[in-house]
Amino acid sequence: MVAERAGTSIATVSLVVNGKDRGRVSAPIAERVRAAVDELGYVVDHAASSLARGSGDLVVLIAPDLSNPFFAEVIRGVRDTLGDRYQLVLSVTERGQQPAVADVRRFERLRPAGILVEAPADHQDLVASVPVVQLDAPGEPGAVNYDLEPGVQQLVAHLAGLGHRRIGYFDGTSRAATFAVRRRLLETAARAAGIAVSPVVARADLTVDAATEVATTALDAWLDDDVTAVVAAADTLAYGVLRVAGSRGVAVPGRLAVAGFDDLPSSSVTAPALTSVALPGADLGRAAALRLLTTFDGGAAEVPSLPTRLVVRASTAG
Amino acid sequence: MVAERAGTSIATVSLVVNGKDRGRVSAPIAERVRAAVDELGYVVDHAASSLARGSGDLVVLIAPDLSNPFFAEVIRGVRDTLGDRYQLVLSVTERGQQPAVADVRRFERLRPAGILVEAPADHQDLVASVPVVQLDAPGEPGAVNYDLEPGVQQLVAHLAGLGHRRIGYFDGTSRAATFAVRRRLLETAARAAGIAVSPVVARADLTVDAATEVATTALDAWLDDDVTAVVAAADTLAYGVLRVAGSRGVAVPGRLAVAGFDDLPSSSVTAPALTSVALPGADLGRAAALRLLTTFDGGAAEVPSLPTRLVVRASTAG
């Protein structure tokens, strides 16, 4: 430890650097240490520190591929809540993959203070030697989730009110539980409202390009099946439908209404602007980070589900 | 080290676990060790390992706030190139901030194998005890950059060909050098083509919402100044212009042509579809990761700048 050039012992430096010098180290000595630290540009070695201490100040957020801008919002919420006390690092899975046990294992090695897992693959047993909080993992105990029901109900009521009687569903390929829930809630609500859901199967990765490719064939199938509205499990999927409909001259919403989930920032500038069930990503991130912080302090407050609501725009409203 | 339950010494376990047992440990013993490792779910402690070894297998990518989907592409490129040998972790700066020296310092503590810095604040001296590669940092030696000139030339030629003689520029607030370069190249090319650049100042964070807010007042100023086209330093900024123009009934491109930089996936579905200078993010990520990998092996190959080109869509073409 180079900074003992301050003329004191290693232990004293450690105390000062960690701000544990109150009433343990005299002011002039502490001052000398700080000066030496500054001069030498010293920065405590994280590996050694975590080793000695048993765990570090890192918080790991494991998220799926970031091509869905939704995650950027989540990350921002986490960051804002974690503050300076903890250092956030992100890990992204491979495109099209959900976070799984192996990812959590991999990051346990880093001895983080805690791990956040966004939209994990279903039915994983995500226990670790450090606190783990899951986001967007319906059915998992202790997870921070959206209450999707109100948003879906509003969407179906909206479509029913416009006279739609047969709709298509554009699902993600993601194995995350939240997608199964979105589909199930929509089907249930549709049935209750007397709306049929087309058997046409359409699934794609959550990128505009993948969605466009799938929509290229799915669009015809939907139209052949007399579908008048398509609900996509994510806005990025809906963009694909908009793109194909636009290039084929299929009027939206005249011939086909389109809606999504997420309400991404860009959904207000699409052609036409997209109706969407708003999932406030930053709120989710904040709630999850807060829950982790509470866990650190030994608490375990129940986190209520986050509300969702429908944002109506031109892609359905005409 | 728990796994010595395999009945061997700690050192032997270490050798086997790190795959350095070739010709040093007998096959049956190695086998016994592996079995024990599996049974106990043992995973080597990263902190201890990095400490003993001097550095770890982490690669840190420091990026600005991820609300610009462009970065998702960059990340994907980095990930794909790094492969399994290294573990990528991301860090994002606070919204509106560029990566700076302090961020690099912070991550040096982790003893990563290397650090990647995307669009750092200008004029930073980003040296560290580990290899650092900068992305999108024009003017920095060893940085991996776009060759923006051809894209900008094409854009200006395109606008000139359409008869535009006075254009507005919508800049980012980012202090990253790449934004200064975009502006300068555009101004130079415009002058050469006999196009005037309006003195109206418009700058915003690279989010659709921030851009919309700024565009709300800037749009009037541009129109008052007889501007017939606006070039935005990023697609997300252009989205803000499209949004305001749409809600005000200003015809795009009839009254005002709009173009951006990035060519985000969603730019093909905006209303109208956005003309943009394509900056292939994944390519940038791949090139930077490759450069870092070469550095690890002691090499220092020159990386050529990545080509850019104009993608023409309805927002300018009519």
Next chain:
DNA sequence: CTGAAAGCGCTTACAG
């Protein structure tokens, strides 16, 4: 082919 030992840079009781 295998094991005992030193050391990586810290932190934290503990004794002075």
Next chain:
DNA sequence: CTGAAAGCGCTTACAG
């Protein structure tokens, strides 16, 4: 109020 010492879990020469 301060310092010497043990120990965190590994890796890697080195000796057997």
